[in-house]
Amino acid sequence: MKKIHLFPFLFISFLSCQKEDNLIAPEVDERLIFFFESFKQEGMLRGQNMTLANVTGSITDIDTEGVLGRCNQNTSGSKHLVIDSLFWAKSDLLQKEYVIFHELGHCALDRRHLDTKNKDGTCVSMMQSGNGSCKLTYHSQNRKIYLDELFLQ
Numbered sequence: 350m351k352k353i354h355l356f357p358f359l360f361i362s363f364l365s366c367q368k369e370d371n372l373i374a375p376e377v378d379e380r381l382i383f384f385f386e387s388f389k390q391e392g393m394l395r396g397q398n399m400t401l402a403n404v405t406g407s408i409t410d411i412d413t414e415g416v417l418g419r420c421n422q423n424t425s426g427s428k429h430l431v432i433d434s435l436f437w438a439k440s441d442l443l444q445k446e447y448v449i450f451h452e453l454g455h456c457a458l459d460r461r462h463l464d465t466k467n468k469d470g471t472c473v474s475m476m477q478s479g480n481g482s483c484k485l486t487y488h489s490q491n492r493k494i495y496l497d498e499l500f501l502q
């Protein structure tokens with residue numbers, strides 16, 4: 350009798366586990382999960398139903414000067430996002446979001462760099478390369494404009 354009762358429980362937990370795997374990979378540093386979920390949410394609000402299930406993420410020291418994050422794409426199709434630990438330690442929420450969303454733009458949306466300028470010299474896109482050809486400003490007042498551009502491009 351015990352076994353019969355146990356089986357439905359195991360079955361249900363297996364299903365709910367599968368469902369979570371489809372959203373965000375288990376190998377994502379827990380400090381990044383908030384940003385991954387927010388990225389999915391902002392995308393869904395704009396009709397982008399991309400998967401992050403194949404994107405892992407970690408926060409480690411990146412040696413290359415000036416590089417705050419990167420997203421490595423393996424030939425197998427798996428992707429790994431890395432955020433520099435020093436940058437992480439000294440940055441606020443929006444600065445972290447900017448770098449993580451930029452990298453997920455590469456990894457989850459297949460976006461390339463875009464350095465087009467507005468008339469005032471500011472960057473059209475948060476997918477700017479960082480080479481200084483346009484001026485990046487990312488704050489709570491223009492966040493929505495940049496997210497619209499990121500997901501609707």
Ligand SMILES: [Zn+2]
Pocket residue numbers: 451452455462476477478
């Ligand atoms: Zn980039």
